[in-house]
Amino acid sequence: MTTMAQETATGRTATPQTASTIRRHELAAFLRHRREHIAPEQVGLPRGTRRRTPGLRREEVAQLAAVGVTWYTWLEQARDIQVSVQVLDALARTLLLDPSERAHLFQLADANDPRPATECPVVTPALRAMLDQLDPIPACLQNGRYDILAYNRTYGMLLCDLDAVPPEDRNCMILSYTHEEWRSSIVHLEKSQRLMAARFRGSMAEHLADPTWKTLLKRLRTESPEFCEVWDRHEVMGASPRRKEFRNTHVGRITVDHTDLWLGPARGPRMVTYAPADEESRERLERLHAIARAR
Known part of the structure; x- marks a missing residue:
């Protein structure tokens, strides 16, 4: 049998079976x-006087995560067993994993995290500082699903009071089809909805098996007959700069030029900016920024 060292020496890459085995052993060790x-x-358990195992026992993890002890033992033994995303979620919470550790767990298990993305590794302190520096130009960070990951003050008051929207609802698709204030702020709403749905369909082609994408699609189809009608047209469109018009409740009508600044491959995370298209819009964005700062 050829060893990994021999494969490395000969320049051969690992087979899918070998890669799967490596992942299982890394998962078990993690x-x-x-x-x-x-x-x-x-985790709310008493230490007791007879504890010899450092940290938690296997049976304690299994109990807290509501999985079988034998099954969890097999997982730590790198057995070739199937792991559902629900079990991975329970283990992540039981083991008190932070966002980076949680992402690592799902990667080792070769699974997609179904939890809505309210945070993202691309939202670094430097990018947050850039968003703030762009004020009064409205700007935000979005992923391919239109989740709003971070935003500056002006963007937070452009279409609605975004701070008042629950994090799990901060998604441009959800807001444009279900949030009345957001919808009323878009001058050409129907056109905007069609463009967003077409871009979403184009991006989703790469994520058809991803639970987070399927969950978002199911929610949109359930909550918005408008979305169902647009989605069933099967329109597809890529990203492109374009002009937009908004009716802001504080300063009135604003015309901006939309630009996507990509932080990775196209259809991935991006910084969205709305530069004023005329002097009147620039002045109104400055006023909106002043209102946001005074809050």
Whole structure:
């Protein structure tokens, strides 16, 4: 049998079966490490006097995550078993994983995280500083699903009071089809909806099996007959700069030029900017920024 060292020496890449085996062993080691570094008190369990295992016992993790002890033991033994996203979610919460560790867990399990993306690794302190520096030009960070990951003050008051919107609802598709204030702020709403749906369909072709994309699509089809009508047209469109008009409740009508600044491959995370298209719009955005700062 050819070893990994021999494969490396000969320049051959690992087979899919070998890659899967490597992932299982990395997952097992990661779970053991996290389990052994969590004190019982952190998850509400008594330490007791007979505890020899550092951190949590396997049966304690299994109980807290509501999975079978034997099944969890097999997982730590790198057995070739199927792991659902629901179980991975429960393990992530039980093991107190932070966002980066949670993402690592799902990657090792070769699974897609179904949790709505309210945070993203691309939202670095430097990018947040850039958003602030762009004020009074409205700007935000979005992913391919139109989740609004971060925004500056002017953007936060451009179409509605975005701070008042629950994080799980901060999605441009959801807002443009279900949020009345957001919808009323878009001058050419129907055109905007069709363009967004067409771009979303084009992006989703790469994520057809992704639970987060399927969950968003199901929610839109359930909550908006308008979306169903537009979606069933099967229109597809790529990203392109364009002019937009908004009716802001504080300063009136604003005309802007929309630009996407890509932070990775096209259809991935991007910074969205709305530069004023005329002097009147520039003055109104400055007034809106002043109102946002005074809040």
